[in-house]
Amino acid sequence: DTGVSQDPRHKITKRGQNVTFRCDPISEHNRLYWYRQTLGQGPEFLTYFQNEAQLEKSRLLSDRFSAERPKGSFSTLEIQRTEQGDSAMYLCASSLVASSEQYFGPGTRLTVT
Amino acid sequence: GESVGLHLPTLSVQEGDNSIINCAYSNSASDYFIWYKQESGKGPQFIIDIRSNMDKRQGQRVTVLLNKTVKHLSLQIAATQPGDSAVYFCAETGGSNYKLTFGKGTLLTVNP
Numbered sequence: 001d002t003g004v005s006q007d008p009r010h011k012i013t014k015r016g017q018n019v020t021f022r023c024d025p026i027s028e029h030n031r032l033y034w035y036r037q038t039l040g041q042g043p044e045f046l047t048y049f050q051n052e053a054q055l056e057k058s059r060l061l062s063d064r065f066s067a068e069r070p071k072g073s074f075s076t077l078e079i080q081r082t083e084q085g086d087s088a089m090y091l092c093a094s095s096l097v098a099s100s101e102q103y104f105g106p107g108t109r110l111t112v113t
Numbered sequence: 114g115e116s117v118g119l120h121l122p123t124l125s126v127q128e129g130d131n132s133i134i135n136c137a138y139s140n141s142a143s144d145y146f147i148w149y150k151q152e153s154g155k156g157p158q159f160i161i162d163i164r165s166n167m168d169k170r171q172g173q174r175v176t177v178l179l180n181k182t183v184k185h186l187s188l189q190i191a192a193t194q195p196g197d198s199a200v201y202f203c204a205e206t207g208g209s210n211y212k213l214t215f216g217k218g219t220l221l222t223v224n225p
Binding site: 002004031033035040041042043044045048055056091093095098099100101102103104105106107 | 144145147149154155156157158159162164202204206209210211212213214215216217218
């Protein structure tokens, strides 16, 4: 257990529905990252926060995706109007500022039917 | 674009042997190179990192070697155990955001 938790662990939804995932980072970590991982591939960066500020978004993050970290602690990732191509593992990681050591949560596996 | 890749998709070793997992990178500007272990159904687990100005770094049963001349990174696991069976990813990072760029991974299987 890395100290990073994610909820839910699994989510099955129908195409077109909205889903929201939550990440609770290690409490003293200022940075929080979201990644997406498809089967057989390494995780791909989506976005990251430093405290409550969202500092960068990948071009992978379409307009249907939104992420927040309102109080600089937990974060949510919402996907609107889900598509089958959104099926993946969504991983959250946290770290101290300017640290190469990111600690990952167990991920939320999304299946869009 | 810049990417991190792996030479071998699978590696099978006997318990007690040493394992070597290799990785090639192409981004010369990376500041850190990191190895992660991912077991089935779990998130990646940080193993060890190495800064770009170093050649070698040792941890508990693991050693990472960095050859900047040929842009090559390796992870050596001593006395490999069944619990080491997992997918291993190399990743690189740099700049102010420290976002990770991962390779495809190598599946390590340890046979008892």
